[in-house]
Amino acid sequence: MIDQNELTVVVSHQHPRVSKGGAEVAAYALFKGLQARGKRAVFVAACPHSEQSKVLDLPEDEKLFFYHPGEYDHFYHIAPPDTVHQLISILGACKPSHVFFHHFYLVGINSIAAVARTFDAVLSLTFHEYLSICHHNGQMVTKPNRALCTTATPARCTACFPEHTSDQFRIRQDYLVESLDQIDFFISPSRFLAERITAWGLPASKISIIENGLLDLHEREPGGRRAAPRQQWTFGYFGQINPFKGVDVLLKSAELLAQAPGSSEIVIKLHGNFVGQTPEFIKRFEAALDGNKNLSYLGPYEHADVLKLMSECDYVIVPSVWWENSPVVIQEAYAARKPVITSDVGGLIEKVEANRTGFHFKIGDPRDLARTILAACDSVLHDKLVGNLPEPVSPESMAERYWLTVSPASSPPLLITQTD
Amino acid sequence: MDIKLQQTLLSAKAAAGDLASLAVHEDEANRQGFIEMAAVDASGNVWIVGWMNQDKTEAFPAVLVDRQKYPSSMCVIAEFTREDLPQGASGIIAVLTTDWRPSSESEAILYFGSKLLSHLRALRPLPVVKMTTVFELFDQVKGRSRSAFSEVANQLLMPHSEWMPTELSALGFPLSLDIDSVLVVPGFGCLTRGWILSPAKQIVSMRVKTGSSVLKCDESRLVFEGRPDLKAVNRHVSTDFSKAGFVSLFLGNVSSDAVHDLRLQIDFAGGITVTREISPLKVSLLGISAPVDSISRFYPSIQHEEIFASLAKSVRLFEKQRHSSLFEYKVSGKRKAIVVALPPDRSDALLVFESLTELAGDLPDDVGITVIASRSHDRGHIVSRFTNLGRSRATGLSLFFVDDPAYALFVLDKILPALSADVFSFVGAGVYLSRSGWKQLVENLSEDSRALAFFRVSNTRAQGGVQLERARSSCFKWNTVDFCRHAQTMSGYVGGHHQDNGMIKSSQLDPATTSVSGSYFRPHLQSSLALAINSAGA
Numbered sequence: 009m010i011d012q013n014e015l016t017v018v019v020s021h022q023h024p025r026v027s028k029g030g031a032e033v034a035a036y037a038l039f040k041g042l043q044a045r046g047k048r049a050v051f052v053a054a055c056p057h058s059e060q061s062k063v064l065d066l067p068e069d070e071k072l073f074f075y076h077p078g079e080y081d082h083f084y085h086i087a088p089p090d091t092v093h094q095l096i097s098i099l100g101a102c103k104p105s106h107v108f109f110h111h112f113y114l115v116g117i118n119s120i121a122a123v124a125r126t127f128d129a130v131l132s133l134t135f136h137e138y139l140s141i142c143h144h145n146g147q148m149v150t151k152p153n154r155a156l157c158t159t160a161t162p163a164r165c166t167a168c169f170p171e172h173t174s175d176q177f178r179i180r181q182d183y184l185v186e187s188l189d190q191i192d193f194f195i196s197p198s199r200f201l202a203e204r205i206t207a208w209g210l211p212a213s214k215i216s217i218i219e220n221g222l223l224d225l226h227e228r229e230p231g232g233r234r235a236a237p238r239q240q241w242t243f244g245y246f247g248q249i250n251p252f253k254g255v256d257v258l259l260k261s262a263e264l265l266a267q268a269p270g271s272s273e274i275v276i277k278l279h280g281n282f283v284g285q286t287p288e289f290i291k292r293f294e295a296a297l298d299g300n301k302n303l304s305y306l307g308p309y310e311h312a313d314v315l316k317l318m319s320e321c322d323y324v325i326v327p328s329v330w331w332e333n334s335p336v337v338i339q340e341a342y343a344a345r346k347p348v349i350t351s352d353v354g355g356l357i358e359k360v361e362a363n364r365t366g367f368h369f370k371i372g373d374p375r376d377l378a379r380t381i382l383a384a385c386d387s388v389l390h391d392k393l394v395g396n397l398p399e400p401v402s403p404e405s406m407a408e409r410y411w412l413t414v415s416p417a418s419s420p421p422l423l424i425t426q427t428d
Numbered sequence: 429m430d431i432k433l434q435q436t437l438l439s440a441k442a443a444a445g446d447l448a449s450l451a452v453h454e455d456e457a458n459r460q461g462f463i464e465m466a467a468v469d470a471s472g473n474v475w476i477v478g479w480m481n482q483d484k485t486e487a488f489p490a491v492l493v494d495r496q497k498y499p500s501s502m503c504v505i506a507e508f509t510r511e512d513l514p515q516g517a518s519g520i521i522a523v524l525t526t527d528w529r530p531s532s533e534s535e536a537i538l539y540f541g542s543k544l545l546s547h548l549r550a551l552r553p554l555p556v557v558k559m560t561t562v563f564e565l566f567d568q569v570k571g572r573s574r575s576a577f578s579e580v581a582n583q584l585l586m587p588h589s590e591w592m593p594t595e596l597s598a599l600g601f602p603l604s605l606d607i608d609s610v611l612v613v614p615g616f617g618c619l620t621r622g623w624i625l626s627p628a629k630q631i632v633s634m635r636v637k638t639g640s641s642v643l644k645c646d647e648s649r650l651v652f653e654g655r656p657d658l659k660a661v662n663r664h665v666s667t668d669f670s671k672a673g674f675v676s677l678f679l680g681n682v683s684s685d686a687v688h689d690l691r692l693q694i695d696f697a698g699g700i701t702v703t704r705e706i707s708p709l710k711v712s713l714l715g716i717s718a719p720v721d722s723i724s725r726f727y728p729s730i731q732h733e734e735i736f737a738s739l740a741k742s743v744r745l746f747e748k749q750r751h752s753s754l755f756e757y758k759v760s761g762k763r764k765a766i767v768v769a770l771p772p773d774r775s776d777a778l779l780v781f782e783s784l785t786e787l788a789g790d791l792p793d794d795v796g797i798t799v800i801a802s803r804s805h806d807r808g809h810i811v812s813r814f815t816n817l818g819r820s821r822a823t824g825l826s827l828f829f830v831d832d833p834a835y836a837l838f839v840l841d842k843i844l845p846a847l848s849a850d851v852f853s854f855v856g857a858g859v860y861l862s863r864s865g866w867k868q869l870v871e872n873l874s875e876d877s878r879a880l881a882f883f884r885v886s887n888t889r890a891q892g893g894v895q896l897e898r899a900r901s902s903c904f905k906w907n908t909v910d911f912c913r914h915a916q917t918m919s920g921y922v923g924g925h926h927q928d929n930g931m932i933k934s935s936q937l938d939p940a941t942t943s944v945s946g947s948y949f950r951p952h953l954q955s956s957l958a959l960a961i962n963s964a965g966a
Binding site: 016079082083084086088089093118122124174175176178179182183186369 | 439773774775776779780784785787809812813816819860862863887947948949951
């Protein structure tokens with residue numbers, strides 16, 4: 009039962025007005041879900057000084073603390089003193105009973121520790137990637153080859169980062185684990201990530217699995233079903249156009265498909281924006297488009313339009329070349345009633361059940377992706393998959409599950425799984 | 429030097445060894461004069477110029493104190509009237525037999541007398557001059573000097589042979605030579621690598637002049653090596669290229685200040701002497717522009733040579749001397765001090781500051797925190813973090829800057845008195861303490877004991893609690909009086925730490941060892957040569 013006098017704070021490492029990454033969108037979804045459940049909630053987000061103009065005129069229940077990116081220590085995740093003081097000051101005015109941290113990046117492990125020392129509140133931290141485990145952008149892929157990494161040890165980590173000693177990596181782990189010991193609850197959107205976090209050093213008894221809610225479900229423009237029978241099969245990619253998302257794999261696969269018999273009925277559409285890609289990658293991308301009339305790039309898109317854009321596809325492809333966690337694009341695909349074709353690793357295969365809600369292909373293998381795409385061009389199979397697709401989690405449902413986890417009255421079993 | 433004088437000085441120095449155990453105290457009432465400048469000659473004798481109240485006609489024992497005690501002897505070889513001095517005082521030029529080496533940062537006091545009550549104080553900073561300056565001064569006063577040693581002084585201070593560079597083309601015989609590299613080890617000598625193509629004349633001897641010091645070639649360590657690279661550009665020269673290169677050691681008391689004026693002089697058969705200037709670009713100063721391991725490039729097995737003990741002593745002395753600078757940012761002391769040297773890595777330093785920030789608010793009132801940072805650290809981050817510490821604690825926070833916090837122990841005897849701390853715990857650069865480790869350290873400091881105690885850093889998160897082997901001097905607790913007394917005789921070490929830095933012997937007690945939870949930021953990697961230098965004489 010929700011106590012109307014309690015105030016909860018959701019702390020995010022960015023505001024969705026500044027950045028639309030999965031973590032900040034999920035944090036905002038929780039905030040809105042709590043409010044929809046009648047809870048008094050405040051959303052507190054970090055914001056770079058340079059982006060202040062994007063977050064003017066926020067509602068009273070949304071607060072910001074500002075930072076300079078150059079002052080944050082990316083190795084031990086220590087925020088500068090000013091960040092800590094701003095956060096403490098904002099929370100001091102709120103006097104929260106519960107604080108939900110989403111991500112510690114840019115907030116700082118030290119800020120979380122300071123909040124734990126200062127306030128008598130129930131604290132939880134939701135993980136959205138593997139940053140506590142892996143210094144390589146939290147992706148758990150090696151440098152420079154970007155091979156999947158299965159185990160982080162101080163000795164292995166120095167192979168990727170020779171500028172740091174194994175002693176430093178050991179200290180990093182000790183410091184993070186010791187600091188996070190002050191958190192009451194940990195939440196992971198996927199079992200895969202939860203198991204990694206447990207193996208790394210956090211107690212399994214504190215970890216729960218709760219899927220992220222999909223924001224603005226009801227406000228999005230719905231898409232219509234594609235008419236059958238089909239003359240053409242459309243496969244859509246939605247997300248940042250970068251190699252880490254497997255775009256290179258998709259482009260190569262498209263090239264192979266163009267040479268296959270019957271391939272004229274296969275169309276691949278890419279949606280998304282380029283952010284900080286190398287000139288070499290952009291050149292490859294443009295060359296692939298030029299050489300394949302069945303491959304098209306439709307440019308960036310607004311999240312409000314994603315369901316409509318997905319409705320014009322038959323399948324959504326998520327060809328990521330790293331483990332992922334719970335990509336929001338999969339939830340969006342389910343909301344649009346589209347099966348998903350995804351790489352066969354990590355959080356991806358957890359969110360997409362093979363032959364039930366979509367298909368898997370061998371990670372990084374354009375030939376296997378091409379074979380999978382060809383096999384997916386089956387109306388009976390497609391309709392069966394659509395019938396199995398789960399309903400996406402609403403922000404209200406997400407908030408309810410969070411609240412059940414952190415309530416003192418409930419005794420969640422080890423690793424709660426979401427229920428439909 | 430005159431043999432009689434030399435013997436007298438050595439005898440007096442030996443007597444000074446007994447005096448060195450006496451406690452010394454600088455009392456202005458017992459001050460007998462000042463040392464106004466100093467120089468070091470090629471034989472290692474120290475010459476001082478200044479003034480003195482007392483008449484001293486013979487060599488006498490003395491103890492020179494400059495961060496540690498140096499049993500010495502002194503003989504006034506020139507004594508003369510100066511108009512600027514009080515009645516009864518005389519200007520002096522004196523020679524010291526001592527292991528002390530003057531520098532501009534010296535804080536030297538020369539004690540003498542049967543109870544070491546009388547003293548001469550060196551100016552601060554102390555001008556260190558060339559021997560030619562001392563000679564010129566002597567030349568001015570020798571006519572009116574009252575000292576019985578003036579004739580001896582005249583011989584000692586005569587300027588060296590002409591060292592003007594030779595024009596090789598004017599020699600009348602084919603000769604080409606060059607120096608590839610010189611490594612200067614202050615107080616020890618120069619290691620040199622070069623080549624000589626001399627098809628017509630045989631080499632008899634070599635020497636190097638640096639400032640006013642002349643260093644002779646240690647012929648037992650003169651090594652010849654092949655130079656096939658010279659053959660390609662000297663095809664017209666008919667000589668043995670397999671011995672054209674040489675590695676040599678020129679022993680002598682070379683000062684760190686004199687490295688810019690090096691000259692090589694070679695005597696050839698037939699009485700011909702050739703002098704060559706050595707370009708400063710080819711000269712490295714050990715510890716400053718060349719790491720300690722660069723010694724191995726000249727003599728790969730130098731730790732097995734008989735001169736190694738002398739080399740090690742000079743290297744360690746210089747390490748201590750060159751890490752003696754201290755810059756005070758803020759001082760606010762407490763009776764008990766936690767002194768923390770920051771690690772060199774920026775992220776590591778910020779992590780240590782985070783630990784101190786968490787610690788500061790919960791410390792007992794009589795405990796302060798002192799941070800020792802590097803002048804190479806990002807100053808903005810250090811100062812902002814230090815200021816932030818002040819939010820948790822109004823008093824008892826101090827910050828100092830040094831060249832390298834790894835050598836913080838060498839300036840600790842200056843820091844602790846400034847803090848007015850009675851007891852302290854020291855956490856060296858490179859040490860990481862976990863939250864529980866800091867708690868253990870503070871609890872230990874709160875105990876009444878003032879005896880030396882070591883903290884053994886132990887990674888308790890690792891299975892079984894891994895004890896990490898490092899120098900014990902990297903984390904310890906002691907009282908200020910005993911540490912400062914120890915610091916006067918503490919040897920320098922490459923890397924700043926070696927085992928317990930001699931503290932156990934000084935404390936004369938079996939120190940306790942307590943485990944604290946933590947780790948080290950970097951592995952303690954030391955070359956075999958550095959380890960040998962630190963261990964020499966142990």
